[in-house]
Amino acid sequence: MELRLLEYFWTVADAGTVSEAARRLHVTQPTVSRQIQALEDELDTQLFDREHNRLTLTEAGVFLRSRAQEILSLTQQTEQAFTDRQRAVMTGNLRIGCVEADNSATMAMMLEEMTAEYPEVTFSITTGDGAIITDQLDKGLVDVAVLLEPVDTTKYESLRLPRVERWGLLMAREAFLATRDVITPQDMGGLPLIMSERPAVRTMLDHWLAGAEPPHIIGHFNLNFNVVPLVERQVGMALSIEGVNRDVDHDRLKFLPLSPTLSTHCVLVWRRNRVLTPLVADYIRRFREAFS
Structure with a gap:
């Protein structure tokens, strides 16, 4: 019955x-x-x-x-x-590493659910680029991480998140390309470019250029906050994703997507062959149920 x-x-x-x-x-x-x-x-x-x-x-x-x-x-x-x-059982501090991306909102949504259900749970968030976050993950300083592709996940357990991150150039409104709607490979020749120093990002850009004249890379950055003043002063243009530029001053700055479209995803990763605490396992479970 x-x-x-x-x-x-x-x-x-x-x-x-x-x-x-x-x-x-x-x-x-x-x-x-x-x-x-x-x-x-x-x-x-x-x-x-x-x-x-x-x-x-x-x-x-x-x-x-x-x-x-x-x-x-x-x-x-x-x-x-x-x-x-x-x-x-669900007590303790959940340590999360997260890159700057639209998927930060996904991380926040899962934390909102968990802390509402388990009020004794606390959390610590570390923000940085992929190199910093994976280093902290390898050292056990964070439990899980949200990373932006392209990224090597072969040594981690991972779950790809569905929200798309679109790449483009952040530039000053006065820049000569700011009247365009998109940036093509032919537009990139000789441009003063500030970008991530991650080799995987440079490889991704080279593939997208498909043999076109490359930009002139004048510097590197890992967090968008620090590069915005340089872009405003037209020191260079920044290669970044659309999601991290939603809150910039759009009267002074403009984000132009790359064309052909260059899009990647974020991935949730955690260390392989490690016994997960109930807290970490529950957080990962929420992602699996939502996106698997």
Whole structure:
């Protein structure tokens, strides 16, 4: 006998009508009627006398109602006991490394869920580029990390996040290319460019250029905050992703996407072959359930 059938039966017995039971259960009246009929067929016993719109328990129905109340109460108590046990386990500090990207919002959403469910959980967030974050992950200084592709994840467990990160150039409004809608490989020749010093990013850019004249790389940066003043003063243009530039001063700066479109994703990574604490395992589980 399914618990669901007992719950439907008990609700009908308590409500006295199928319509009221359907309202309480947030289902349709035919659904309730089918479930009650299925239970009566399973038990080969009539549980209700049906008179007009009212349902009255038979003798067998009265007996089942008392048993159903005991079973459902015990089920709720058992579920609550496991919930309480889980809450007791979920304490401590979750250490997260995260790059600057649109997917920072995804990280925040998962943290919002977790801290609402487990108020005793705290968190520490380290922001940096992929090299800094992976170094901290390897040293055990962070538990999980959100990294921006291109990135080598072969030595980690990983989960690719669905939100797309679009690459382009951040430039001053007065820059000669700012009247364009996109940046093509042919536009890049000789441009004063500030970019990440990660080799994987340079390789990605070279593939996108497809043999076109390369830009003139004048400097490197790892956090967008520090490069914005240089771009405003037209020292150079910055190769970055759209998501980290949403809050810049758009009266002074403009982001132009690359064309052909150059897009990558973020990945959630954690160390391979390590025993995860319940806290870390639960955080990863939330990502898996949302995006796997």
